[in-house]
Amino acid sequence: MNKLIALLIFTLLSLGANAQNLLGAWEHISTSENDEKLKTVAIFSDGYHVITTYNEISGKFIETKGGSWETKNGAVIEKIEFDSSKPERVGTESTFQFKVSNSELRFLESGIKFTRIDNNQPGKLHGAWLMSGRVVDGKNQLRDISGPRKTMKILSGTRF
Numbered sequence: 001m002n003k004l005i006a007l008l009i010f011t012l013l014s015l016g017a018n019a020q021n022l023l024g025a026w027e028h029i030s031t032s033e034n035d036e037k038l039k040t041v042a043i044f045s046d047g048y049h050v051i052t053t054y055n056e057i058s059g060k061f062i063e064t065k066g067g068s069w070e071t072k073n074g075a076v077i078e079k080i081e082f083d084s085s086k087p088e089r090v091g092t093e094s095t096f097q098f099k100v101s102n103s104e105l106r107f108l109e110s111g112i113k114f115t116r117i118d119n120n121q122p123g124k125l126h127g128a129w130l131m132s133g134r135v136v137d138g139k140n141q142l143r144d145i146s147g148p149r150k151t152m153k154i155l156s157g158t159r160f
Contacts, residue, residue, distance in 0.1 A: 022049075022069075022076065022098075026105050026114035029056060038062060042105075042114060044069065049078065065089070074098070 022044040030038045037056040043049060050066035067081030075095050083089045097108040103116040133142035 021100065021119070022071065022105065024119040025117035027117050028112060028114045040114075041117070 023046070024044065026042045026044075028040040028042070030040065032038055038053055039056040040051060040053040042051040047068055047070070048066065049069045050064060052064040053062040054060060055062065063083075063085040065080060065083040065085070067079045069076055069078045071077070075097050077093060077095045079093050080089045080091065096110075099106050099108060105114040105116070106112070133140055135141070
């Protein structure tokens, strides 16, 4: 009986932890002030995220932004490392209260809702990949990655 109760408690705690899991890809459809249908895709990997908006019909790029992130007390805290439409935001931090339920991510202050595309599955390469060098003529050429400029690929199970 004690084992059954312990298993039940463990299962409930696991479900609660999983309910707020942001990892993976999310999608939001909206309409611009010019009646342009927009699609925004957000990818959250371990420690990094990217949010890209483009025209849903033509695929025309609108903007991208992202950087590092963490969750604390029901909020996502992001440190902006790049923002194509508002470069003055680079280096700033923003905090947003959020809730994940079923396949929906909702930002509480704005009411914006995203629908889950994937939860980092089935991709074996999901995560944030920092490009720190290359191979030329069989020799490694590494570059300094301590500065603000870096090249990254942020992958979910089905998106990059």
